[in-house]
Amino acid sequence: MSAYHPLTNEESIVLARAIPGFFREGAELDCREIGDGNLNLVFHIRDTESGKSIIIKQALPYAKVVGESWPLSLDRARIEREALQIQHHLCSNLVPEVYSYDDEMAVTVMEDLSDFTIMRHALIEGKTFPHFADHIGAFIARTLFFTSDLAMDPRAKKEQVQRFINPDLCKITEDLIFDDPYKLSDNNNYPAVIEDEAEALRTDAALHLEVALLREKFLTRTEALLHGDLHTGSIFITEESTKVIDPEFAYYGPMGFDIGAVIANLLLNLAGQIGWKADEADRRRHQNWLLQTSLDVWSKFEAEFRKLWDEHAVDPLAHAPGYQDLYIQKVLQDAVGFAGAKMIRRIVGLSHVADIDTIPDETQRERAQRLALSVGKALILNCRKISSIAAIDDIVRTTATDRGETL
Amino acid sequence: MSAYHPLTNEESIVLARAIPGFFREGAELDCREIGDGNLNLVFHIRDTESGKSIIIKQALPYAKVVGESWPLSLDRARIEREALQIQHHLCSNLVPEVYSYDDEMAVTVMEDLSDFTIMRHALIEGKTFPHFADHIGAFIARTLFFTSDLAMDPRAKKEQVQRFINPDLCKITEDLIFDDPYKLSDNNNYPAVIEDEAEALRTDAALHLEVALLREKFLTRTEALLHGDLHTGSIFITEESTKVIDPEFAYYGPMGFDIGAVIANLLLNLAGQIGWKADEADRRRHQNWLLQTSLDVWSKFEAEFRKLWDEHAVDPLAHAPGYQDLYIQKVLQDAVGFAGAKMIRRIVGLSHVADIDTIPDETQRERAQRLALSVGKALILNCRKISSIAAIDDIVRTTATDRGETL
Known part of the structure; x- marks a missing residue:
């Protein structure tokens, strides 16, 4: 395959057969394009006899997110693939494996996760996942810590910052x-x-002042290699296992952004439950699980991050008394602010979430939208004053009560 | 000239003659190598008849700063040349003009400033410069503002960040x-x-905690394209004019770093005057000029930066009420902290300043060293509490008094 062109099913099968030792010689391979066609082609290739399968993802040179097409650099496929490899190296059980790639064709061949469910859909159905906070807390802590100046040689880190400059995808975040x-x-x-x-x-x-400060952080802080788009649609999940996919927005940014994304999406689902759970006790039980899980995500992140810092920090001043505490507090405040910004944009901005938009009843949908906006605003307006994760619990409950919602 | 090699005098003259319309056809050109040979070759080329002259600067692939040689990327010549061009574009009267360059040879041909004095030497001699604060305040404000996300399209800014990733030179700062x-x-x-x-x-x-926080800012904040080494040895000056040279440490970093460098070097000279001015009234007059000029550098920077912000900011949230004030306060606190760190390293670290090291009398030299260290520490320890530039005046005077020195 020479110059870039969109892959055909036949070419995908050829790529799949080329993975050493994966498919049996002469296996009959079935290929289906399963992407939504907005940003990428996604081919699912399966040995019809053994059931073994892989995914081939290819970036398209445009996005259809704004009605007409919006040109996007194909280099994002390289960025996504390199981010996946780094994240898999750091959290092999939480990230799909990359089998091969072709940067010129913007193609990555990777582990198939067909047995998993997209977490957003599972949450809408009211499912809970007892290991999720542990898994995602560890993912965030390890991927952020080990790609930061706390754990890397500053020269190697700067070269990594350079490789992950990602202007097109960052612009989507900055605008939306x-x-x-x-x-x-x-x-x-x-x-x-x-x-x-x-x-x-x-x-x-x-609110504008606080959003200006958050925007500045997104634009100017090269703290760690972020996933960059860590919502519940980028998380595949089962009862026992969690996998983080799609890091095409990866770039060096503020650590709180990834944590805030997870919390925002749990809280958006919490608001959405107004329209999904008919039984009130059942609804409140699920909402409380979501809120507690938001707090647990932070707590697991914090515990793991502190442990990694104590054991693996190479920064010569990392053990200055009080530094770790101040660092963690900064990340917490940023996470809370970014969580709020991400909730607001999913209600009034371009791109929404099914947790709220697909609520059948209009009145309930509006209640969910208003609750999500109120919580989002309260998180943003309070983020610089927060010194413990318990504040989130308080902010969500107080805001809900003020809106006449009971959790 | 093909592959990289150190230039000869003869080759330098050939380069000089190639600048269109600069030297007369057949002019007799004199060439002298005037660098200190530590990091760069510097050729001064002069038409013996008209007196017109230029400078050719070539990076060497090593530094001699630590006794034996320390390898340094030649790409720093490209970085220095691009930084000079950007800074000249923004402040044409404050930066030498680049006439031509050859990135493969790590060579820049530029305006000669032989009529100027190196500011450090002039300050040691007790000279004062009434326009310096205006000039350097404008230089810092314009170069920082116009290279930041406040004034640039975020995509263009990210590409600029990428071009100015400067691991070798940043490592010198990080270590020393x-x-x-x-x-x-x-x-x-x-x-x-x-x-x-x-x-x-x-x-x-x-102190370690505060230095850890400053180090983190140096490592992770891509606020603006810094000069990166803005000490009084990088400033050429006359009574009427100021020129900023040698931006080979240029990279995207925290704005306060450049401002702190200027203030630190004025205050190092202030401490050094203990050993230079024999007459006490004369000494105190000069020290007070240095202290006032430190405050004026900040004030001129702040006034110009606010004006540029009001007139030229493109950031969509730049005009959120209160944002400019918070931004300025952050830059001030950073500047004060970085100033302190730069004073300390010039007393106990690898590379010193003539303002203090060449004081003939040992006792006076020691007094100057102790005063510089005390001021440096006080600036660092107080930087996060500071809300106005007047605090520097107070810190310097109080520290001097505590040490039994009168200003």
Whole structure:
């Protein structure tokens, strides 16, 4: 295969057969394109007899996210593939394995996760996952710590920063999360019934200040190699196992961004449960599991991150008394602020979440939207004052009560 | 000229003649190598009849700063040349013009500043420069503002960050400023008589915490394209004019670092005046000019930066109420901390300043060293509490008084 072109099913099968020792000689391979076609082609290739399978992902040179197409660098396939390899190296049980790749064709051949469910869908159905907080806390702690100056030679880290400069994908985040929701923009997307909320976002000066500070952090802090888009649609899950996929937004940014993404998506689902669980006790039980899991994600991250720091930090001043505590507090405050920004953009911005948008009943959907916006705003407005994760519990419960919702 | 090799005088003259329209056809050109040979060759080429002259600077593939040679990337010549061009574009009267360059040969041909004096030498001689604060304040404000996300398209800024990743030169700063002075290191260099001060630096936990925070900022904040080594040896000056040279340490870092460098070098000279000015009234007058100029550098920077922000900011949230004030306060606190770190390393670290090291009288030299260290520590220990530049005045005066020195 020479110059870049979109793969055919036949070419995908040829790539699949080329993985050394994976498929049997002469195996009959079935190939289906299963992507949504917005940003990437995704081929699922399966040995019809043994059932063994792989995924081939190919980046497309555009995104269809804004109605018409938006050009996107194919280099993002290399960035995603390198990020997957680094994350797999650091958390082999939590990230799919890359079998082979072709950067010119923007192609990555990787482990298939067909046995897993997309976490967002499972959460909408009211499922809970007892190991999720442990798994994702460890993933975040290990991938952030080991790619930071705390654990890397600063020269090697700078070369890694350079390889992960990701302007096209960062621009999507900068526009959709840190700009559009706070002004009139054709990219915004919300029902007329919450125009009052949207207008309030555009005129809230205190909120604009905090979002400006969060935006600045996203633009200027090369703390660690982030996943960059760690929502529950990028997490494949079973009762026992968790896998993090799709790091095409990977770049060096502020650690709190990845943690905030996980918390935001748990809390969006919490708001969405207003429209999903008919039985109130059942609904409240699930919402409380989601809230507790948000806190646990942080706690597991913090415990693991502190342990890694104590055992593996190479920064010559890492053990200065008080430094670790101040560092953790900064990450917590950032995580809370970013969580809020990510909740708001999923309600009024371009790209939404099924947890809320697919709620069948209009009134319940509106209640969920208003609760999500209120929680998002409260997280942003309080993030610089927070010194413990318990504050999130308090903010969510107080905001819900103020809105007449009971958790 | 093909592959990299150190230039000869004859080759330098050929390069000089190739600048279109600069030297007369057939002019007799005199060439002298005037560098100190540590990091670069510097050729001064002059038309013996008209007196017109240029400088040719060539990077060497090593540094002699640590006794034996230390390999250094030749790419730093490209970085220095691109930084000079950006800074000249933004401040044409404050930066020498680049006439031509050859990245493969690590060569830059540029405006000669033979009419200027190196500011450090002039300050040691007790000279004052009434326009210096205005000039350097404008240089810092314009170069930092226009290379930041406040004024650039974030995509173009990211590509610029990528071009200015400068691991070799940053490592020098990271080791010599943010590491060695706080531990036993062969790189450290100070007289036995101040061993008590050196030991105090190695055991001061509160200081280590603040230096850890400053080091982290140096490692992780891509706020603006810094000069990166803005001491008074990188500033050429006359009564009327100021020129900033040698940005080979340029990289994207925290804005306060450049401002702190200027302030540190003014305050090092202030401490050094203990050994230079015999007449006490004269000494105190000069020290007070240096202190006032430190404050003025900040004030000019701040006024110009705020004006540029009001008139030219493109960041969509730049005008959020309160954001500019918080931003300026962060830069001030960083500048004060970095100033302190730079003072300390010039007393106990590898590389010193003539302002203090060449003081003839040993007792006076020691007094100057102790004053510089005390001021440096006080700046670092107080930096996170500072909210106005007047605090520097207070810190310097109080520290001097505590040491029995009168300003």
